[in-house]
Amino acid sequence: MTRATILTTLALVLVGGAGGGIAHLLHTPLPFMLGSLVATALAGILFAPTIPEGYVFPQKFRLIFLAVIGVMIGAQVSPDLIALLPAMLISFAGIIIFVLLAHGGNYLIFRHIGGYDTATAFYSATPGGLLESIAMGEAAGADIATLTMQQFLRIILVITLVPIGLSIWMGAPVGSAGGMMLAHASPSDFSHLHVVILTAMAGLWLGHRLHLPAWQLTGPLFAAAVVSVTGLGILDLPNWMISVCQVVIGASLGMRLGGLRGNALLRGLGLGLVSVAFMLGIGLAFALALMRLTDQPLDVLLVSFAPGGVTEMALVALSLNANPALVTAHHIWRIILTVIELGLIGRYVSTRRL
Structure with missing residues (x-):
């Protein structure tokens, strides 16, 4: 990374940390992630001239913090969950x-309400598989700027609206604001840090080699699940370290949103709201239908069907006293299905009018 990239990234993380701290004081849902997201998005819009041209939040830097979150989620796996x-x-x-x-349904929204071309509408409409959708959409001739915007808006809107909606419905904050956390160690207890690092490294290697969906998260998650179930080690960190991870993840998402502006952003935001409302409505219908059949609460099932990011939905699950690994399993399955569907249907998109 260049010096300018390092300094810009450091400044954004600090801005994100400040936003997360303010959100925490206001008791908002998922304060450190959503506060960071909002703060960095505003910074990206208001201070755009000061950000180096072509700047992209370093994904390798983000990878470290995603891996730690993956390990801490995987540590929740137990024989009872299995x-x-x-x-x-x-x-x-x-x-x-x-x-x-x-x-x-999303395809119809983007194609007939948004007026997007066939390829852009099809790949913007996927309820998961962000990277795969962008890569396959580019190959099919989709408008990559529009496609990327809609995919990131899907994740950002879901991880914002779901915890806020649940907070209103439950009458109390959810997520970190509700006092839930992935870690339980004291602020100065680093005795298990080496186990977390080794597990994360092994998981990243495994996820990359096996081409797992969202491998930066799911690889460490699976590795941690093995360590947890077999009792090979204790996976725990001070909670402030997990909060830092959420700040970095929020900052990386916020910069994606902060780079969008003008009529295109307003149009995309409007379509995104319609799309997300449609998907959450379907998810709610499934949650209501499956409550008695699965013996799971409505809110837990709704989070399992909400088409947001794997990491973010697992963190929301914590506030509901639901095992985040169980919710994560549903989201991994959703991503796998979406990628399979893209492979089966996507080949026809560039040659046929849908």
Whole structure:
């Protein structure tokens, strides 16, 4: 990285940290991530001339913090959770129908309401698989700027609206603002740091080699699950370190939004709101239908069907007293299904009018 990139990244993380601190004092949902996201997005818009031309938040830097979050989520896996999975097979089947309905309905929204061309509408409409959607959309001739905007708006809107909506419904803050955390060690306890680092490194290697969806998160998650279930080590860190990870993740997402402006952003935001409302409506319908069949609460099932980022939805699950690993399993399955569907249907998009 160049000196300008390093200094800009450091400044954005500090801005994100300040935003997270303010959000924490205001008891907002997921304060450190959402506060950081909002603060850096505003900074990207208001101070755009001071940001180096062509600046992109360093993904390798972000990778470190994603891996730590993955390890801490994987550490929640237990034999009791594994025993619960067979009873959740029906909700996994529901995800299959959800992906098809969400993608089809979103396509109609972007194609006929938004007026996007076929390829751009199709790949903007996916309820997951952000990187795969962008890569395959580019190959199919989609408008990459518009496609990228809609995919990031999907994630940002879901991770913003779901915790806020749940906070209003439950009458109390959710996420970190509700006192839930991935770690339980004291602020100065680093005795298990080496185990976390080794597990994260092993998980990153595994995720990359196996081409896992969202491998930066899921690789460390699976590695940590093995360590946790087998009792090979203790995976715990001071909670302030997890908050720092959320600040960095929020800052990276905020910069994506901060780089968008003008009529294109307003149009994309409007379409994104319609799309996300549509998908959350479908998710709510599935959650209501599956409550008795799975013996899971409505809010836990809704978070399992909400088409946001894997990391963010797992953090929301914490506030609901739901095991984040269980919620994460649903989201990994959603991403896998979306990628499979793209492979089967996407080949026709560039040659046929849908």
